[in-house]
Amino acid sequence: MSPADAPVIPGLEFVRPLGSGGYADVYLYEQQSPRMNVAVKVLKRQGLTTAIRRQFVDEANTMAQLADHPFIVQVFRSEQTADGGAYLVMKYYPPPNLAQRAKAERLTVEEVLRSGIQLASAVETAHRAGIVHRDIKPANVLVSQYGQPGLTDFGIAGRGGHAEDVDEDVGVSVPWSAPEVLYGQSNGDSRSDVYSLAATLWHLLVGRSPFEQPGGDNSAYALMPRIRATPVPTTGRADVPVSLERLLAHAMAKSPDARPQTALELARGLQAVEREQRLPSTSVVVLDEQGRTTSADTPSARPGGADEHDRTSVRALSVPSAPAPAHPPVGTVVDDDEDEPATISGGVVLGVLALLVAVTVGVVVWAVNRGDEEDLPTPAQSTLTRTAAPSRAVDYPEQPAIDARAAAGSVTFSWNYVGAEEGDFFRLRLAGSEGDVAGAEVVTVTDGARRTVKAGSGKTVCAQVSVSRKSGISSPFSAIRCESAG
Structure with a gap:
């Protein structure tokens, strides 16, 4: 990126380059009135396509829609130039990210x-x-x-x-x-x-x-x-x-x-x-x-x-x-x-999904003062109520360790983990190779921490397992274990 590539923008004075990404460069400008630093993201001319230009416009619209959130970078304005370029003027955050x-x-x-x-x-x-x-x-x-x-x-x-x-x-x-x-x-x-x-x-x-x-x-x-x-x-x-x-x-x-x-x-x-x-x-x-x-x-x-x-x-x-x-x-x-x-990139198509937000209930907020000397912000009365919540972190199940034993015409997988609770059940994936396990259909196991899989002599079976609880929380899946039937 070069200072020469920075566009002349009315009301803004170029200061210095800040960084460069895949399809845009970012520069520091000083806004003249009111005087403040701003970051300007400028679309690169090289390799510019209709899709990239459209993506840039979508980014401006998206960030503007969310601009009031305190933890989302604010976009002040967006412009398209006569020569097909475009830029966003955003709140400036000093390095480092x-x-x-x-x-x-x-x-x-x-x-x-x-x-x-x-x-x-x-x-x-x-x-x-x-x-x-x-x-x-x-x-x-x-x-x-x-x-x-x-x-x-x-x-x-x-x-x-x-x-x-x-x-x-x-x-x-x-x-x-x-x-x-x-x-x-x-x-x-x-x-x-x-x-x-x-x-x-x-x-x-x-x-x-x-x-x-x-x-x-x-x-x-x-x-x-x-x-x-x-x-x-x-x-x-x-x-x-x-x-x-x-x-x-x-x-x-x-x-x-x-x-x-x-x-x-x-x-x-x-x-x-x-x-x-x-x-x-x-x-x-x-x-x-x-x-x-x-x-x-x-x-x-x-x-x-x-x-x-x-x-x-x-x-x-x-x-x-x-x-x-x-x-x-x-x-x-x-x-x-x-x-x-x-x-x-390539086959991973990142097209835009239309998401419909079905809002049928409000946000319910519960709050209690941390100490006698502190006063908390009070949300709108219509959203305020009180209830008790656990004072400890959610007890997620431990990641299980899985083992495999071959027999004539079958492979038996068994697993164990720390902190077993009554009602625990298991989600098992089975496949013929290690690379296929992650995409395999999940089988629910409720009759104990083992499963025997029939397989032809010499045929490989791979598995991994996760612990689930009635509350809906689950452990991470175990490492993948493979074994060949006898």
């Missing part, structure tokens, strides 16, 4: 929890507006001078309209993308955004994406099989509580059905970890059914006080999505952002 910060320093558990809840608020708000982000990653989280995160880059967000007519490739960021998106089984939905947000939080704790191997092959095509079949690794940090490790693994489950189904559910899980660790509480901020921002505070109970139960939660609204169309196999690898692993 969260990807740069995670590379340079170790973020505390408290900061990651706080940022996770705030970002989940932004993602939940987008989902309620019928928008799926599809590219949540550390580089797309900016940080204000006051330390508040700002989610940006809605360039490939799904928001309905004409994207189904676009046949050009659109890249996805492999290290943080859900397996069903990478392998063309889904165009992306609220659950894939939950996966990407959890992968982002894992990255912030460790300094790299979950399936990167230090010193190993971390190309897109090396990462994809790990993302599809390898269990989510632990962070390896002694200060990360087990409850957070379990929550992140749960949110990055291979099957979309096994994850938290909404960003709000993930936020509530993160709030539960905050309470468990006696950390300052972080608010969930979402839109209510009238499109008004509702602050849902979750103050920690006073340790040792008469009221040990936190009493704040937000009830999720249902956001139905249309089924994703079938997609061809994955295509070519392309680069998207500087200083990041490769992204992939």
